[in-house]
Amino acid sequence: MASEPVQAAEPVVKRPGWHVSVVWVVPIVCALIGLSLIVRHEISQGPTIKVLFGNSEGLEANKTQVKYLDVPIGNVTDITLSDDLTHVIVTIDLLRSASGFARSDTRFWVVKPRVGLGGISGIGTLLSGAYIGVDPGKGGHSQKLFTGLENPPAVTSESHGAAFTLHSADLGSLDIGSPVYYRRLRVGSVVRYALDDDGRGVTIGIFIDSPNDRFVTAASRFWNASGIDLSLGADGLKLSTQSLASVAAGGIAFFDPQWVRSEDRKPAPAGTRFELIKDETTAMQRPRGEPIYVVMQFAKSLRGLSINAPVELIGVEIGKVVSVAVDYDPMTHRFPIVVGALLYPETLGRIFNDTRIPPGDGAGADDEERRMSVLLGELVARGLRAQTRTGNLLTGQLYIAIDFVPNEPRIAFDGAVRPLRIPTAPGTLDHAQEQISSIVAKLDALPFDSIGRRLDRGLGGLDTALSQLNTDILPQAGRALDDAHKTLGTAADTLSGDSTLRRNIDRTLEELQRSARSLRAFTDFLARHPESLIRGRPADPKPEGAGAGHD
Amino acid sequence: MNTPSRAADAGLCGCPVCGLVCDGVADPGRCPRCHCELHSRKPESLSRTWALLTAALILYVPANILPVMYTQSIDSGSAGREDTIFSGVIGFWQSGSWDIAAIIFIASILIPSTKFIVLAVLLVNARRRRVRRPALQAQLYRALEAVGYWSMLDVLVVGLVTAVVKFRGVSEAEPRIGILFFGMVVVLTMLGTLAFDPRLLWDSPSRHPPHG
Structure with missing residues (x-):
């Protein structure tokens, strides 16, 4: 330290006029606590969003929660009507950690007890009251106003799988949530459906859960498995359903047809569009290719021929009837009936594929209609005709049979006419009708009157003959029977035990027995002494009367 | 003002606990009976x-x-x-x-x-x-x-x-x-x-x- 003389400083004596008491720490601490509360509240405060709902059933301000995976992420703070009184605006304060839910593709719905054919859901909310469910959006921009769903979405963003689109003529009994089956296993569900813009069909969105979505291949066939499929065929009564639930609630099934080559069974990319076929049998059929429209003109009434009646070639269905219309022929003043039908050339198989369009025709090689006309031209020249035949004798349903009809006059086939026109022949039933009518005419010509009269006379004669039989012949016959009875009695007397005849017979029989015995003795002797036949009887004493004649 | 005289005026101070009247001492004083701090006014x-x-x-x-x-x-x-x-x-x-x-x-x-x-x-x-x-x-x-x-x-x-x-x-x-x-x-x-x-x-x- 320095050795300088210490110059002591004069301490500044300050009167303790204003000094801060320690007690002020208390309000400062309190203020800090309050401040921290405010800051924490500000930090935890998430975005406020508004959701439109159709009604506010089960919702209550300051009570209903917003939950995701059952974790509360926000609270309903206010429920008001929209300005046009059509909606309910539910104001929700989201937690700060849940601010990511305020995205444009986030979906909100009310979770409450629901009882449907597909099951019961939301049982827990029976006691706890409804809450608002959330399905967070993946992308989308930040948004504050949402429209709530009426029903919980069948597919939420946390479910993995693939969505596909089906197209159908009608919805059937399907609904959101209807099951989709693969090998009778539930693998997905219907998630949405909508009418086509032109109103000519229904587009159905389905979602197949992972990992089963890989079973949907480009070759998969989807069919409507709703209800019960009851069919009566040659192999008996067949009843087929997917599951009891699908009977009631409808459902869709899909499968790869057996004839699909295995290299075609690659998983279909999500979003692939399929046709929804009306039943399994149709779905499992081979594809029949693009149909070709043909017309056939029939002269006779076609009562019993309905739309969709089959067109068969030698018993194989190759198409179906699509229209039955009346035409007028001014030349003959008749009403021929024009039947329009779709033929599926693929069902003809090789014969169609091998048909070649003659060169120089102008049509492309893939012009199926042209090929069909060439094929039909050849076949018609060989006697191919369309006929109506009765498919079902009970109901009188007709179908169109395309077959070779012998002895038909040659008809020129014009392959250039569109639509193609297949010549017709009277049906088998028509022939039968003609034959029946000729038989009836012959029957009509028979003299039933005179036959009847003669028959009547003959029957009168028969009657008298029979009465004569009754009065004359029957008593005589009775008498004859009596006589016969008597004769038989006499015969019985004759043969009884103590009659002379019987005695004589007995004696004769005894005599005969004796003769037989002596004959046996004689033959025994001869067997022992065969030489006696030549030398006579030996000298020893002999029974009497044996072989006496040989001495 | 006609107010009654106060203890402080008389140089006295009351113990807040035992009530003993003490001599008006300097502020940091203690009650001789109970050793409580004595203040003529709360500090x-x-x-x-x-x-x-x-x-x-x-x-x-x-x-x-x-x-x-x-x-x-x-x-x-x-x-x-x-x-x-x-x-x-x-x-x-x-x-x-x-x-x-x-x-x-x-x-x-x-x-x-x-x-x-x-x-x-x-x-x-x-x-x-x-x-x-x-x-x-x-x-x-x-x-x-x-x-x-x-x-x-x-x-x-x-x-x-x-x-x-x-x-x-x-x-x-x-x-x-x-x-x-x-x-x-x-x-x-x-x-x-x-x-x-x-x-x-x-x-x-x-x-x-x-x-x-």
């Missing part, structure tokens, strides 16, 4: 009271904003409800129990706020040392002391309900952070009242030097 009475009052006022805000109790019963659903003091009063009022609503209102809102105002008025008056009617003000102070513990009614209710109503799944009640703040407000106001020295009200500036 830093005004500033302490102010500090505690300010702290109480600050805490009064979260005590009223934050929920004090969470109740859940089978009819209110699993969400339950969290009530602040005021929403509880409104809830009772709307459900028809206006008497209970009135009690809670008086005990939890009216009395605390009145306490703040009265204490503040007393403090201001004591600071000015120009007291108009010291007797009235002393009456106010006594009322303040008397009513102090009743402010804990709310805290008591919450404590009781929480302890009694525990039926899992059917009915539940839990305290919430607000009641803690409310309790602190009550404690701080009581401490403030305690820290205030009512004798300051009749210390005339002309006759006595100011004491903190």
Whole structure:
């Protein structure tokens, strides 16, 4: 330290006029606590969003929660009507950690007890009251106003799988949530459906859960498995359903047809569009290719021929009837009936594929209609005709049979006419009708009157003959029977035990027995002494009367 | 002013605990009988009271904003409800129990706020040392002391309900952070009242030097 003389400083004596008491720490601490509360509240405060709902059933301000995976992420703070009184605006304060839910593709719905054919859901909310469910959006921009769903979405963003689109003529009994089956296993569900813009069909969105979505291949066939499929065929009564639930609630099934080559069974990319076929049998059929429209003109009434009646070639269905219309022929003043039908050339198989369009025709090689006309031209020249035949004798349903009809006059086939026109022949039933009518005419010509009269006379004669039989012949016959009875009695007397005849017979029989015995003795002797036949009887004493004649 | 003479004027000082009258000593003196610190006036009475009052006022805000109790019963659903003091009063009022609503209102809102105002008025008056009617003000102070513990009614209710109503799944009640703040407000106001020295009200500036 320095050795300088210490110059002591004069301490500044300050009167303790204003000094801060320690007690002020208390309000400062309190203020800090309050401040921290405010800051924490500000930090935890998430975005406020508004959701439109159709009604506010089960919702209550300051009570209903917003939950995701059952974790509360926000609270309903206010429920008001929209300005046009059509909606309910539910104001929700989201937690700060849940601010990511305020995205444009986030979906909100009310979770409450629901009882449907597909099951019961939301049982827990029976006691706890409804809450608002959330399905967070993946992308989308930040948004504050949402429209709530009426029903919980069948597919939420946390479910993995693939969505596909089906197209159908009608919805059937399907609904959101209807099951989709693969090998009778539930693998997905219907998630949405909508009418086509032109109103000519229904587009159905389905979602197949992972990992089963890989079973949907480009070759998969989807069919409507709703209800019960009851069919009566040659192999008996067949009843087929997917599951009891699908009977009631409808459902869709899909499968790869057996004839699909295995290299075609690659998983279909999500979003692939399929046709929804009306039943399994149709779905499992081979594809029949693009149909070709043909017309056939029939002269006779076609009562019993309905739309969709089959067109068969030698018993194989190759198409179906699509229209039955009346035409007028001014030349003959008749009403021929024009039947329009779709033929599926693929069902003809090789014969169609091998048909070649003659060169120089102008049509492309893939012009199926042209090929069909060439094929039909050849076949018609060989006697191919369309006929109506009765498919079902009970109901009188007709179908169109395309077959070779012998002895038909040659008809020129014009392959250039569109639509193609297949010549017709009277049906088998028509022939039968003609034959029946000729038989009836012959029957009509028979003299039933005179036959009847003669028959009547003959029957009168028969009657008298029979009465004569009754009065004359029957008593005589009775008498004859009596006589016969008597004769038989006499015969019985004759043969009884103590009659002379019987005695004589007995004696004769005894005599005969004796003769037989002596004959046996004689033959025994001869067997022992065969030489006696030549030398006579030996000298020893002999029974009497044996072989006496040989001495 | 014709006021009675004070102990300080006579150089005397009363022990606050055993009441022994001591000689007016310098401030840090001790009672010879019970060894209690002797002050002719409570030290830093005004500033302490102010500090505690300010702290109480600050805490009064979260005590009223934050929920004090969470109740859940089978009819209110699993969400339950969290009530602040005021929403509880409104809830009772709307459900028809206006008497209970009135009690809670008086005990939890009216009395605390009145306490703040009265204490503040007393403090201001004591600071000015120009007291108009010291007797009235002393009456106010006594009322303040008397009513102090009743402010804990709310805290008591919450404590009781929480302890009694525990039926899992059917009915539940839990305290919430607000009641803690409310309790602190009550404690701080009581401490403030305690820290205030009512004798300051009749210390005339002309006759006595100011004491903190």
